[in-house]
Amino acid sequence: MNVLVTGAAGFIGSAYVRMLLRSDGPTITVLDKLTYAGSLDNLPLDHPRLEFVQGDIRDAELVAKLTSQADHVVHFAAESHVDRSISGASDFVLTNVVGTQTLLEGALRGGVSTFVHISTDEVYGSVDSGSSDEEYLLRPSSPYSASKASSDLLALAYHHTHGLDVRVTRCSNNYGPHQFPEKVIPLFVTNLLDGHQVPLYGEGLNVRDWLHVDDHCRGVELVRTQGRPGEVYNIGGGTELSNKELTGLLLEACGADWDRVTHVADRKGHDLRYSVDWSKAREELGYRPRHDFRSGLAETVDWYRAHRAWWEPLKRRVAEEHA
Numbered sequence: 647m648n649v650l651v652t653g654a655a656g657f658i659g660s661a662y663v664r665m666l667l668r669s670d671g672p673t674i675t676v677l678d679k680l681t682y683a684g685s686l687d688n689l690p691l692d693h694p695r696l697e698f699v700q701g702d703i704r705d706a707e708l709v710a711k712l713t714s715q716a717d718h719v720v721h722f723a724a725e726s727h728v729d730r731s732i733s734g735a736s737d738f739v740l741t742n743v744v745g746t747q748t749l750l751e752g753a754l755r756g757g758v759s760t761f762v763h764i765s766t767d768e769v770y771g772s773v774d775s776g777s778s779d780e781e782y783l784l785r786p787s788s789p790y791s792a793s794k795a796s797s798d799l800l801a802l803a804y805h806h807t808h809g810l811d812v813r814v815t816r817c818s819n820n821y822g823p824h825q826f827p828e829k830v831i832p833l834f835v836t837n838l839l840d841g842h843q844v845p846l847y848g849e850g851l852n853v854r855d856w857l858h859v860d861d862h863c864r865g866v867e868l869v870r871t872q873g874r875p876g877e878v879y880n881i882g883g884g885t886e887l888s889n890k891e892l893t894g895l896l897l898e899a900c901g902a903d904w905d906r907v908t909h910v911a912d913r914k915g916h917d918l919r920y921s922v923d924w925s926k927a928r929e930e931l932g933y934r935p936r937h938d939f940r941s942g943l944a945e946t947v948d949w950y951r952a953h954r955a956w957w958e959p960l961k962r963r964v965a966e967e968h969a
């Protein structure tokens with residue numbers, strides 16, 4: 647059995663591959679373009695069951711070759727940062743929409759038996775109260791989430807039209823080691839470890855549900871191995887916090903005070919709250935997050951403390967981009 651995993655030089659895909667390689671299982675081929683968000687340091691490249699291919703999911707010829715050798719595809723590759731989609735959306739459409747369609751076409755022609763598409767809770771848009779189940783209306787509001795919703799619909803269309811066994815997951819905000827230091831938790835932690843200020847958007851009242859990346863990866867694996875074709879599964883974390891509450895916990899974990907917080911202009915079109923109802927994954931697949939948020943956060947902060955060599959070059963590159 648060979649599993650083609652796209653985008654696995656990034657945060658979540660690399661955690662998924664490391665998880666699969668920890669026990670007996672399939673051979674894995676990673677397809678990743680190595681954009682600013684991808685790093686070979688995230689993968690155990692010398693593992694005998696792992697092959698790494700650098701390339702773009704929009705490269706139809708390469709995709710045809712890899713899908714013809716793959717039994718399953720798990721598709722993580724995406725442009726993933728909301729703020730970048732606000733300053734420029736074209737890469738989001740090219741990778742998330744056109745790239746996903748290229749991969750679906752390759753999977754169909756190559757005879758792939760199962761295609762897991764990794765989506766996000768953001769496709770439901772902001773949910774002021776209650777939680778979105780899988781039947782909830784898709785009302786994405788940022789260019790990022792609109793591009794993810796488009797790719798979800800394309801994935802489901804390949805199931806309905808062509809009978810391709812597509813399964814879609816929609817998860818909440820992931821946290822954990824190896825997350826690129828532009829997302830709020832690693833950005834704030836690394837700024838605090840460096841003695842810098844942290845930029846809290848608006849009043850800090852926006853709410854996110856936090857999911858440990860390893861819990862997410864277990865959920866994805868349950869969907870790949872036990873899910874049903876054509877189905878969507880929400881994967882939640884069970885810890886909803888306002889950004890202000892999260893910032894308080896991060897300050898505490900890093901031994902810093904509120905004077906290190908700078909209130910900055912709010913994100914344009916900032917969604918107030920996401921919340922997914924993940925009872926379907928619990929009831930059908932036995933999914934349940936195992937990580938307690940406080941200890942998961944403490945371990946994550948420790949990881950960033952111990953791995954400056956991983957994140958310092960990434961932050962330098964982002965600073966150069968903005969210079």
Ligand code: NAD
Nearest residue numbers: 653655656657658679680681683684702703723724766820
């Ligand atoms: P990430 O930005 O850390 O990694 C993305 C990876 O995709 C990188 O390695 C990058 O090099 C690769 N990539 C980008 N464009 C590519 C292309 N055209 N061809 C091949 N590879 C390409 O992202 P992440 O946080 O690990 O997110 C993984 C997936 O999970 C994404 O689909 C994202 O939308 C989804 N998701 C993420 C979160 C989160 O909290 N991070 C939450 C919900 C859903």
Ligand code: TDX
Nearest residue numbers: 726727728766768819828829830831845846847852889
């Ligand atoms: O500097 C910041 N200050 C701040 O207050 C940043 C970067 C973020 N924030 C706020 C905005 C959000 O309300 O923190 C919250 C989390 O922001 P991000 O880490 O950028 O994540 P979010 O926008 O919620 O999107 C994430 O979860 C869903 C991932 O980046 C997406 O890929 C995923 O689909």
